[in-house]
Amino acid sequence: MRQQCRGQRVTETRSYSHREILKILSGLVLALLTSMISTSVVGTALPAIVGDLGGQDQLSWVASAPLLTMTVSTPLWGKLSDLFGRKLMFQLALVVFVLASMAAGLSQNMAELISARAVQGLGVGGLSALTQVILGDIIEPRERGRYAGYTGAAFGVSTITGPLIGGFIVDADSLGWRWCFYVCVPLAAVAFVVIQKALKLPRVRRDARIDWLGAFAITGGASALMIVLTLGGKQFAWNSPWTYGLGALSAALLALSIVAERRAREPILPPRLFTNRTFVFSALASLFVGVTLFGALTFLPQYLQIVKGMSPTMSGLTTVPMVVALFLASVGSGRIVTGTGRWKVFPLAGLLLVAVAMLLLSGLNSNSGRLVVGLDVAVLGLGLGLCLQILILAAQNGAKREDMAATTAGVSFFRSLGGAMGVAAFGAILTSRLNAEMAGMLRAAGAEAPVDGTRLGSPEAIRRLPEPFHGFVLESFARAMETVFMVGVPIALLGFLSVLALKELPLRSAAAPAKARPLAEGDPANVS
Incomplete structure (x- = not known):
């Protein structure tokens, strides 16, 4: 079919066979897997990095910097792909990732690494x-479930297995922390070649008008908010001029973005998205999923390494049941969605399982066995696997075709923002409860803490504390983790209510386009 739209030349659209889709999917999943691993693999390498490069006071920025730029850039990539084409922008993102990974591995000081x-x-x-x-x-929503499950599994598996891979690399005498960045390069290169050969999208020539004011306002506002969420309570106190100043700056820039997006010819996030009930509630549910996902995965390894005394590698192996459950749930739910066309039950069940898992994790203590921990994290993985991709699928299905990129990038943005909020909120709760519990135990024992004894240091530093302070820290940390995970229960239930508010629209298919907006000659639906 020949399609024409304003600002574009006539292009040919095409359908893809199952075999072609699998080839494209392999490249996409490989790129996604390697890129997401890079964001989590560095966690276990941080002590080694500080030992080599120094800069203990800048340590938090090593983990925060990529989360910040990943979140704020997501809507921009969606709009750029509208203007210059999906394939070109995907390959550009891959090149940027590879060059930055090599630069990180070659860093000679902390500023270069950050x-x-x-x-x-x-x-x-x-x-x-x-x-x-x-x-x-390239895939209609009705058929997308069978393929999207693999991308959801890749996202979850890479987030969980990153610390395990990082621990193995750091522990290997022949490698070292720099290989945490180098290991992604050859895999990303393979993904680039696969995408180049397999992905054949129509060439598009548009009158590219970038909404510079909207881009500045959205990225600036989101950046200020992300800085508060990632560094608040660490580099500066929550009740401080930095918090209030950055908060006010974020609010002002986000208000400016609303004005800019209403006036822009090519808005980064079209205001009409926020009048779409499906988008709004999918984004809200994704935000709550992000809070629980990143919050749990950030602090669960600390419980395993501090309270249970596990090595980084062993703590990663303990989360394998979560990886397996997430993969099976993601792939299995995707196939069922394709077969039945019904999707709403999966995120509903998934968020209930996430709430149950957070409740189970709140009951962990220093005496909990590995089998109990494994079963608890398996329930969490099962719940997350039912949510991650189905929410994006629901948002895409409810969007107009020309809003596909903005809708997808918007939902991904809110999930990443939820992740930053989860890490910040759970971290603040952990620190507050830990200090309170530790102070109470010291008062009860009539003892004084050693220097930095009430601060949460590395697992090695905590193990070197003398008794009874070592026991106090372990017990205080276990109780603090109980509160952290318990807070995750109502957050997951808020996600459940958001999904409950979604209307289950029939999934579009190639044979039966959405009734609300049938395709007609001249529709830009299939132009990338």
Whole structure:
């Protein structure tokens, strides 16, 4: 079919066979897997990095910089792909990611490493958003479930297994922390070649008008908010001029973005998206999923390493049941959605399982066995696997075709924002409860803490504390983790209510387009 739209030349659209889709999917999943691993693999390498490069006071930026740039750049990649094409922007994101990874591995000081990590996050933001956009272009929603499950599994598995891979690399005498960045390069290169050969999208020439004011306002506002969420309570107190100043700046820039997007010819996030009930509630549910996902995965390894005394590698192996459950749930639910056309039951069940899992995790203590921990994290993985991709699928299905990129990038943005909120909120709760519990135990024992004894240091530093302070820290940390995970229960239930508010629209298919907006000659639906 020949399609024509304003500002574009006539292009040919095409359908893809199952075999062609699998080839494209392999490249997309490989790129997504390697890029997401890069954001989590560095966690276990941080002590080694500080030992080599120094800069203990800048440590938090090594982990925060890519999360910041990944989140704020997501909507921009979606709009750029509208203007210059999906394939070109995906490959550009992949090149940015590879070059930044190599630069991170070659860093000679902490400033170079943080800068490279920030650029690396830009590439990851593009890859995570455009993977879903490309799938939305080449596969109708009714058929997308059977394929989208693999991308959901890749996202979850890479997030969980990153610390395990990082622990193995750091522990290997022949490798070292720099290989945490180098290991992704050859896999990303293979993904680039696969995408180049397999993905054949129509060439598009548009009158490219970038909404610079909207881009500045959205990224600036989101950046200020992300800085508060990632550094609040660490680099500066929550009740401080930095918090209030950055909060006011974020609010002002986000208000400016509303004005800019209403006036822009090519808005980054079209205001009409926020009048779409499906988008709004899918984004809200994704935000709550992000809070529980990143919050739990950030602090669960600390419980395993501090309270249970596990090595980084062993703590990663303990989360294998979560990886397996997430993969099976993601792939299995996707196939059922394709077969039945019904999707709403899966995120509903998934968020209930996430709430149950957080309740189970809140009951962990220093005496909990590995079998109990494994079963608890398996329930969490099962719940997350039922949510991650189905929510994006629901948002895409309820969007107009020309809003596919903005919708997908928007939902991904809110999930990443939820992740930052989860890490910040759970971290603040953990620190507050830990200090309170520790102070209470010291008062009861009539003892004084050693220097920095009430601060949460590395697992090695905690193990070196003398008794009874070592026991106090372990017990205080276990009780603090109970509160952290318990807070995750109502957050997951808020996600459940958001999904409950969604209307289960019939999934579009190639044979039966959405009734609300049938395709007609001249519709830009299939133009990438």
